[in-house]
Amino acid sequence: MSRLESFIRRMEAQRACIDFAARAGNTPQGPIFELGLGNGRTYDHLRERFPGRDIFVFERNVNAHAASMPDAEHLIVGDITETLPRAVLRFRGRVALVHSDLGSGDEARDRAFAARIAPLLAEAVAPLGLVASDQPLVIAGWQTLPLPPGIAESRYFLYRKPKA
């Protein structure tokens, strides 16, 4: 499979996971965390699917399209390993959905990073809240959800925090 094909499938999986989260009853009330702004396309999709929600975006090097730039209050600039712990203190147990697309393509590095942020997400997320991630996350007690129809296994990962 070409890298283009693989990329398209990953983007389709990402969209399907966000659209699943956006369906009525699938995500509790509360703010959304978007880890990685990039070009801002996914932030734009989250905004469209979750109108009226606070979406906080974490990014080290802000370089998004002007049409997809969060306002200053919702853009948390810095290294996620520093900014996320502070955000956890502020939002502990209240975050409805985390979308994380931070893969660098370096598998060992991505796995180490995922291991580092998983416990932070576990603290941040609300009961029954969701995490959609391009990387597998290991969080004890959380439920791994099946992917939406048409999405191949391991293209994306969906997790739900248990009820308190």
Next chain:
Amino acid sequence: MSRLESFIRRMEAQRACIDFAARAGNTPQGPIFELGLGNGRTYDHLRERFPGRDIFVFERNVNAHAASMPDAEHLIVGDITETLPRAVLRFRGRVALVHSDLGSGDEARDRAFAARIAPLLAEAVAPLGLVASDQPLVIAGWQTLPLPPGIAESRYFLYRKPKA
């Protein structure tokens, strides 16, 4: 439609156009031009779909994934408005397929750029050769092909040069 949605559809259209070109009988013999390397995903797809063909890639700022880097002979570095005219002198009337994904998102700029490269492509391409482009191109006498099934109009553009 969100920017993510729009992006996915453009990537799907790009893939469909390349796959159409790669089907037996749709593209004559000859080298391929890829205008813009970017991350190299589309170059990777072209390589996979057209094994054994010479694929020349034009890029100003080379910043591709290591897995998708053309060799020095096939990577033409520089401003396309300077490198493409030289390539036309070398390959006049022999290029089987041009894929061009150079859109900047600035519509006026993209239109001006497309107008500038269209006559160069008209000279480079072989009889019955194809151009797949993210931008509309106006080339007198060329045939605009219908897009592959499932691709909405104006997501991508496919042109065929007439028989000599």
